[in-house]
Amino acid sequence: MKCRKCQNKASVHMRQHKLALCKEHYLEWVPEQTERFIKKYQMFTREEKILVAVSGGKDSLSLWDILMQLGYQADGLYLGLGIDGGIGYSHESQRLSEKFANEHNLKLHVVDIEKEYGQSIPMLAESSHRGYGKPCAVCGLAKRHEMNRIARDLGYDVLATGHNLDDEAAVLFGNTLSWASEYLLRQGPVLPEADGLARKVKPLCRFYEREMTAYALLSGIEYIYEECPFAEGSQSIFYKETLNQLETTRPGAKLTFYLKFLEARKSGELFIEKNVKQGLLHACPKCGQPTSTPDLCSFCRMVEKANVKTE
Numbered sequence: 171m172k173c174r175k176c177q178n179k180a181s182v183h184m185r186q187h188k189l190a191l192c193k194e195h196y197l198e199w200v201p202e203q204t205e206r207f208i209k210k211y212q213m214f215t216r217e218e219k220i221l222v223a224v225s226g227g228k229d230s231l232s233l234w235d236i237l238m239q240l241g242y243q244a245d246g247l248y249l250g251l252g253i254d255g256g257i258g259y260s261h262e263s264q265r266l267s268e269k270f271a272n273e274h275n276l277k278l279h280v281v282d283i284e285k286e287y288g289q290s291i292p293m294l295a296e297s298s299h300r301g302y303g304k305p306c307a308v309c310g311l312a313k314r315h316e317m318n319r320i321a322r323d324l325g326y327d328v329l330a331t332g333h334n335l336d337d338e339a340a341v342l343f344g345n346t347l348s349w350a351s352e353y354l355l356r357q358g359p360v361l362p363e364a365d366g367l368a369r370k371v372k373p374l375c376r377f378y379e380r381e382m383t384a385y386a387l388l389s390g391i392e393y394i395y396e397e398c399p400f401a402e403g404s405q406s407i408f409y410k411e412t413l414n415q416l417e418t419t420r421p422g423a424k425l426t427f428y429l430k431f432l433e434a435r436k437s438g439e440l441f442i443e444k445n446v447k448q449g450l451l452h453a454c455p456k457c458g459q460p461t462s463t464p465d466l467c468s469f470c471r472m473v474e475k476a477n478v479k480t481e
């Protein structure tokens with residue numbers, strides 16, 4: 171197979187786009203496409219300050235790399251979750267995030283949940299009723315809270331995450347199976363800012379996972395290969411595998427599923443728009459973030475409860 175642009179041997183073949191490219195042209199194509207998506211979905215401008223949520227994985231480090239190449243003002247945020255799982259997961263992912271930042275002379279904010287709140291994610295999960303022994307619900311809540319807090323406190327205009335198409339299609343699939351209207355309405359490449367909530371964007375949402383792996387490998391980005399030890403057996407992995415089976419027989423199915431959803435949502439064709447009730451938001455008396463739960467927000471309540479238990 172030859173590269174469409176130069177006729178050299180192709181390194182990456184994308185069946186769904188009927189496109190094959192050599193290393194050099196692939197490393198140009200990914201940032202060009204990212205720029206196209208940033209513009210198409212009006213994610214941010216070159217004047218805005220971007221905070222990239224960096225996990226040490228291929229997607230977030232590649233995103234940071236691409237934004238830097240495109241000339242955007244992007245700093246990183248690494249959240250220390252305190253997850254070991256026998257492989258020193260958090261430790262290693264922090265090391266690789268810091269290494270990337272140092273090598274490229276980029277600014278990385280490091281926030282350690284345990285230092286900040288006295289409890290790591292596994293500790294918080296143990297004293298919480300959320301998730302039945304798995305820390306993912308607690309982890310998701312903490313990540314959302316902390317990312318928003320830091321983006322807001324440090325004056326960033328927008329928060330960017332490295333979600334790829336496989337992540338987005340899996341979430342969409344899960345939400346569609348249960349017709350979770352409220353979640354469906356909020357899913358997309360951009361979640362606009364609202365009172366006290368930073369704008370959230372996903373510039374890689376149209377790239378397949380394997381495209382991002384190829385980008386990271388061909389760019390020589392050193393990233394953590396291991397998944398978080400708690401990801402194993404999760405529902406989202408099951409949905410990803412199911413969609414991969416579909417993709418094998420119908421190349422492009424994942425992308426079509428996601429793009430057709432965005433089109434239908436934009437055109438107002440989906441019934442979900444009418445049914446969604448927006449909960450009334452007020453500021454959490456402890457952290458000041460908007461919340462619909464009475465009194466403290468869910469995150470502050472969870473931390474308070476966990477600290478009482480361990481006192």
Ligand code: SF4
Pocket residue numbers: 305306307309310398399400401
């Ligand atoms: Fe957090 Fe790991 Fe669960 Fe992801 S898989 S939500 S990082 S605990």
Ligand code: ZN
Pocket residue numbers: 454455456457458459466467468469470471
């Ligand atoms: Zn709060």
